[in-house]
Amino acid sequence: MSQERLTRRATVRDVAALAGVSPGTVSKALNNTGQISSTTRARIKAAATELDFRPNELARSVFGRRSFTVGVITTDSFERFSVPVMLGAEDALGAGRMSAFLCDSRDDPIRERHYIDVLLGRRVDGIIVTGRTSNPRPPIQVRDAVPVVYALTPSADSRDCSVVVDDESAGRLAGEHLLGLGRRRIGHVTGPVSFDAVRRRRTGLRTALADAGLALTGEPLHGSWTEAWGRQATQILLRSQPKLDGLYCGSDLIARGALDALRDSGRRVPADVAVTSTDNWSILVEGSRPPLTSVDMGLYDVGRVAARRLLEAIDGTPGSGVERVPCQLVVRASTEGADPW
Amino acid sequence: MSQERLTRRATVRDVAALAGVSPGTVSKALNNTGQISSTTRARIKAAATELDFRPNELARSVFGRRSFTVGVITTDSFERFSVPVMLGAEDALGAGRMSAFLCDSRDDPIRERHYIDVLLGRRVDGIIVTGRTSNPRPPIQVRDAVPVVYALTPSADSRDCSVVVDDESAGRLAGEHLLGLGRRRIGHVTGPVSFDAVRRRRTGLRTALADAGLALTGEPLHGSWTEAWGRQATQILLRSQPKLDGLYCGSDLIARGALDALRDSGRRVPADVAVTSTDNWSILVEGSRPPLTSVDMGLYDVGRVAARRLLEAIDGTPGSGVERVPCQLVVRASTEGADPW
């Protein structure tokens, strides 16, 4: 009973012909819209299956008001920070039957402009802009009424809708955790002070300490996001603060260096010094000696929330301002272990 | 002289009206096709700019035979392996004016099927399938004549077009490098034997040694892709092969563990034992003590080549079989350093 194979894709017309109805009826039947007798509907659906018919989404988009696509632009080459954001976004978008276009602007304004134009040409329903840091960025220019949501990297224009990590809570969580373990001489080794995230985490940490009537032990040490800096800074800190019993590091890489320096100095972790880190990057925190307690920045959630905000904006209720998604502390042996490493 | 602002996007008709010509003429003018007087063309282009006209790509795709979009499906949640592949692909595709749809199947056949259907519905011109390992995977089912290229993870069907890492050359490069440094007692600590990549790299290493009239020192040690295994395996190896002077590790994570074990055993790297690794994952190799010599698997290139093959297939000259993209050794202090760490 099989039809002759079509070399091209089947269209509504092919289905209509096979089912002995008109194209319009096929449309109604397959979209469960309008008034159709169930027998005709069944016949049409059978014909569609037979021909492996799949409606051309491009065509329906031309007609309709929406394309059910969005663009995701990153400046981060989808490296470790924007990847989870993007995945979270894709997850949430897929639930809304949206597909995501991938654009890697590499932090190049020319490329970014190009991608925006491409996306607008493809009539995306919205755009998510993501990046590498918490530092605000200039908003993208879209003359059209295409909704934009910034994820991870907020827009400098506070009227725009931005979804970011709650960096301050990261510092507070780390501080409260160390305090809860009875640590009282807590130091801080972190990244460049030019990073918003660095300053906010520092504030969070200080707030937690202040709430306990304490101050940071030693000055916060700012340097590069590297293991080498983690080692060096920790050595410096230990020299001036030999009785340090707690340490909050601004990244897992820095924390790895700190662990090395602590071991080299003959200190035990966590017995002598408890170490808490930031990023919870499994590859770094799970294999270290000891495994690292770390604040997970919830980047996947940032992506998910951003996508949800974008869908809302597309549906006509745009958000505004900066939304901060909570972090979560993941406890490992560097703060609660008993074993010797 | 400015027109009243349109609330909707400008169409060819709007441009035509403003320029005082017909829609067909606008099309010709903007596409630099057909015969148009340069003055009319200029007038039309000015009108287009004035109205911020951007042709609706969906509409042109409905008409034309191509959509200038491709789908990228990964099973790897775009983690560390597929991300560079994807970026390389996106780079090469962008040059061909193609946009990429992002699909994260999470290694779930249901999700994968869903994404394939979505992509076909959107009339992508081709599909790139990527994954996490070198192990072959079942081909995806696309009834239509939509070209598919497998990147990193080859199709089990050898008639399909697959672009993968040349894992054997990775092992050979590592072996030759260590031999070139005068090392003669070379061990191998690597991942699970179930990985194609593991077996191929092992073969490459053995080939290099055999060419020099040597054999592997001790048995290759297979375990998990973790620092813990790297430490443990290296301890085991050193116990049976105390005079080891070279070590090839199957991943950077394993190599990090190996470095720790070597240091713990009182050995200097590279003075006593030179260590070569695999993956060249900057975050792991640059901060270690000493920084690690590692084979870069050229994942970005795999993605670029895959995209190029896909573009060729779309243009009517499909490739077939498995293409292996060369790796590259990146030398650091773990094999050529003089400094004490």
Place this chain on the structure above:
DNA sequence: ATGAAAGCGCTAACAC
């Protein structure tokens, strides 16, 4: 309940 016809935005064939 179904069909005919018009239209989405664009392009291409053919007139003039």
Place this chain on the structure above:
DNA sequence: GTGTTAGCGCTTTCAT
């Protein structure tokens, strides 16, 4: 050179 027409695949009135 430029305008007119038809059509891509689909949806949506509006007749019947």
